[in-house]
Amino acid sequence: MTRILLFLFSVLATSFRSRLSLQLENAALQQQLATYRLKGRKPRIASPDRLLWCVLARWWPHWREALVFVQPRTVTLWQRKRFREHWRALSLSGRPGRPKIAPELRDLIRRMWQANPTWGSPRIVAELHMLGIEVAKSTVEKYKPSGTRPPSPTWRTFLNSHRKEIVAIDFFTVPTLSFKVLFVFVVLSHDRRQIVHVNVTEHPTAHWTAQQLVEAFPFNTSPRFLVRDGDSIYGERVRRRINSLGIHEVVTAQASPWQNAYVERVIGTLRRELLDHVIVLNERHLKRLLSSYLSYYHPWRTHRSLDGDAPDGRSILSAEPGQVVEIPLAHGLHHYYLPRAA
Numbered sequence: 001m002t003r004i005l006l007f008l009f010s011v012l013a014t015s016f017r018s019r020l021s022l023q024l025e026n027a028a029l030q031q032q033l034a035t036y037r038l039k040g041r042k043p044r045i046a047s048p049d050r051l052l053w054c055v056l057a058r059w060w061p062h063w064r065e066a067l068v069f070v071q072p073r074t075v076t077l078w079q080r081k082r083f084r085e086h087w088r089a090l091s092l093s094g095r096p097g098r099p100k101i102a103p104e105l106r107d108l109i110r111r112m113w114q115a116n117p118t119w120g121s122p123r124i125v126a127e128l129h130m131l132g133i134e135v136a137k138s139t140v141e142k143y144k145p146s147g148t149r150p151p152s153p154t155w156r157t158f159l160n161s162h163r164k165e166i167v168a169i170d171f172f173t174v175p176t177l178s179f180k181v182l183f184v185f186v187v188l189s190h191d192r193r194q195i196v197h198v199n200v201t202e203h204p205t206a207h208w209t210a211q212q213l214v215e216a217f218p219f220n221t222s223p224r225f226l227v228r229d230g231d232s233i234y235g236e237r238v239r240r241r242i243n244s245l246g247i248h249e250v251v252t253a254q255a256s257p258w259q260n261a262y263v264e265r266v267i268g269t270l271r272r273e274l275l276d277h278v279i280v281l282n283e284r285h286l287k288r289l290l291s292s293y294l295s296y297y298h299p300w301r302t303h304r305s306l307d308g309d310a311p312d313g314r315s316i317l318s319a320e321p322g323q324v325v326e327i328p329l330a331h332g333l334h335h336y337y338l339p340r341a342a
Helices: 002-014 019-039 047-059 072-091 103-115 121-130 153-165 206-216 236-244 257-273 283-300
Strands: 166-175 181-189 194-201 225-228 248-251 324-329 334-339
Touching: 103 121, 103 324, 103 334, 121 334, 153 166, 166 257, 181 206, 181 257, 181 283, 194 206, 194 283, 206 236, 225 257, 257 283, 283 324, 283 334
Parallel strands: 166 225, 225 248
Antiparallel strands: 166 181, 181 194, 324 334
């Protein structure tokens, strides 16, 4: 009975509506019925269907009464989406943002990533800068490494004020193929991040360590300050040798490696860029590996702390991206790049 009353009321209401309104409603209902027949019990609304209802919603006041498949709010959302897409297309019709880089430069950046898997985007940006090619870091890679905890202002001020007169020393261990443990002694200059001295031994002693300091600073080349940790290897013999060289010791606090961060960083660099990619056979083999890496590290490896320069200093050479050659070093683990000779 209720359905009959609703039907009669609908017939009575339509008698007062305009012919155009009835035609639009009839077309809308037929379109929905056709969509239902073509696409099953759960029809998927296609783009032409959305466009049709967006147009009807714009020009037909009674469009909500003819909806069956979707809610009026859905049609409103379609219209907003079309509005956004319309203006997005207009805004992208010109040349927004940075211009596209040349295909040769893209190929060069890919070659650098592939040939140097341990490099980060700042290293590649600096390497390209040394070739006279300026690109943004975001162009090379949209990745930002998490920063380490900064040291206290007092300690940082001391390091910045005296870095030309500071060296840092430390030991680290390297396992061999035969399960032996080798000790590597590193002496690093803070000023240009130069590895002043490096040597390897299986049995480190205070006498051996003191002798390394003499070899690191011959002929009155001693720095003013030497930063070290409180390891027991730096015993009385080592301290006497440091004093005899006219060097003032700065001993870091216990369990505070960040106070000797520069040498810790260079040890991490040696591991990530060399030792993690090779199997050390013995002491002689490790010395050869370190010597080969240092032949790349000092003249060619760029540093963020040096504004993209190398420890020994590099001159900027102009080159076209398609005229750059790569030269392997450190047993092919790293490369440096030069303009192709004319």
